Amino acid sequence: MTGLVPNARSRLIEASATLAMTDMANKLRAAGRDVVSLGAGEPDFPTPEPIAKAGIEAIEQGNYRYTSAAGTPELRQAGAEWLSSNFDLDYSKDEVMVCAGAKAALHMSLAAIVEPGDRVLVLAPYWVSYPALITLADGEPVIVPPNPERRFVPDAAAIEAMAKEHNAAGVIINFPSNPSGAVPSKDDLQALVDVCARHDMWIISDEIYSTLLYDDAEHISPASLRGGRERTIVVNGFTKSHTLTGWRTSFLAASKDVVATAARLQSQVLGNPCTISQAAMLKACQLPLPDEHKRRMAAFTERRDYLVREVNQLSSVSLATPRGAFYALMDMRPICEARNITDLQACHELLEQHHLALVPGAAFGAPGFIRASFAANIDTLKKAVVRLAAWVGAK
Numbered sequence: 001m002t003g004l005v006p007n008a009r010s011r012l013i014e015a016s017a018t019l020a021m022t023d024m025a026n027k028l029r030a031a032g033r034d035v036v037s038l039g040a041g042e043p044d045f046p047t048p049e050p051i052a053k054a055g056i057e058a059i060e061q062g063n064y065r066y067t068s069a070a071g072t073p074e075l076r077q078a079g080a081e082w083l084s085s086n087f088d089l090d091y092s093k094d095e096v097m098v099c100a101g102a103k104a105a106l107h108m109s110l111a112a113i114v115e116p117g118d119r120v121l122v123l124a125p126y127w128v129s130y131p132a133l134i135t136l137a138d139g140e141p142v143i144v145p146p147n148p149e150r151r152f153v154p155d156a157a158a159i160e161a162m163a164k165e166h167n168a169a170g171v172i173i174n175f176p177s178n179p180s181g182a183v184p185s186k187d188d189l190q191a192l193v194d195v196c197a198r199h200d201m202w203i204i205s206d207e208i209y210s211t212l213l214y215d216d217a218e219h220i221s222p223a224s225l226r227g228g229r230e231r232t233i234v235v236n237g238f239t240k241s242h243t244l245t246g247w248r249t250s251f252l253a254a255s256k257d258v259v260a261t262a263a264r265l266q267s268q269v270l271g272n273p274c275t276i277s278q279a280a281m282l283k284a285c286q287l288p289l290p291d292e293h294k295r296r297m298a299a300f301t302e303r304r305d306y307l308v309r310e311v312n313q314l315s316s317v318s319l320a321t322p323r324g325a326f327y328a329l330m331d332m333r334p335i336c337e338a339r340n341i342t343d344l345q346a347c348h349e350l351l352e353q354h355h356l357a358l359v360p361g362a363a364f365g366a367p368g369f370i371r372a373s374f375a376a377n378i379d380t381l382k383k384a385v386v387r388l389a390a391w392v393g394a395k
């Protein structure tokens, strides 16, 4: 036996709750059960062919060597143009870098700006990795409680109160939101930027779902608002919109200073993001694929509308209509209270008794809620609804 053990910081980092549910679902599947899973945040569509082909061509043409750690100059320039034409953001090539996925971009952002012990606000319901990423950067996550009464749109006054109380150095925001599908209005977002300006806070804006919008929802980056650009780090890319999930690419856009710092850190821990994937991402920037986007949004809209209609017919369960992304955050508080169980217990029951895999809201800082992903086809959703209804109707 040795006394050698992993360090204290790593012990603060829990395994992702979504992965834990996936593991349980996989075990049941391996035991021959017909498990329906709405756990994954990965579109069921393949990577569009011209983009995948650009990756293949990169290999065929020998374009697989190291690049600059911040990404190829062509891709950084294309990223700046993509951010400008789609989101009204004005960045030069040197203010954009390429990272290995949004998660890596968030890590590089936090590693570049967080001082040891800095408190960073996280708005619940939040994407599961934010608190861990802050902890890994030696910061301290401070959770702003969820506000279902505002449909999870940020409340500037509540955020300001938390910012003051904790002397916060920054805030991570994510709109359209995983898991709530919330998309704030321009006024709500400007109010948040104003709070951050008053308290000299960073904004880390995870915009990875920015093109997945329903009805009249509009994506606005805080970096495009008054007082936003100088304090915002934008994280965006094609992971979710183009199923570049496994390709591991993203953009980080910020001031030159922050980008140069993040690139320096990236050069030491990662080197360059995969060269082949950069070729695919360049194609995604250059080739907008409006028909593909329309097809995907039509499918997501059908699925969203189906879930909203069906879930709201169940007793003691409700679902506010998501305005972006592809998640349904179901309000299970009445049924959990009536049965005296937590959302986690409800998810275990659903999986064990009905073989339906969902993710408990507690994983997102929203106890009493359960997330269903509708990045699954409509037949899978129909099966899921039957199983959910059976659980709701049981007892």
Ligand SMILES: Cc1ncc(COP(=O)(O)O)c(C=O)c1O
Pocket: 041, 100, 101, 102, 103, 104, 127, 174, 178, 206, 208, 239, 245, 249, 250
């Ligand atoms: C809000 C949010 N940010 C970041 C990520 C990670 O994206 P990537 O696969 O590009 O690292 C996800 C993936 O689920 C997400 O939902």
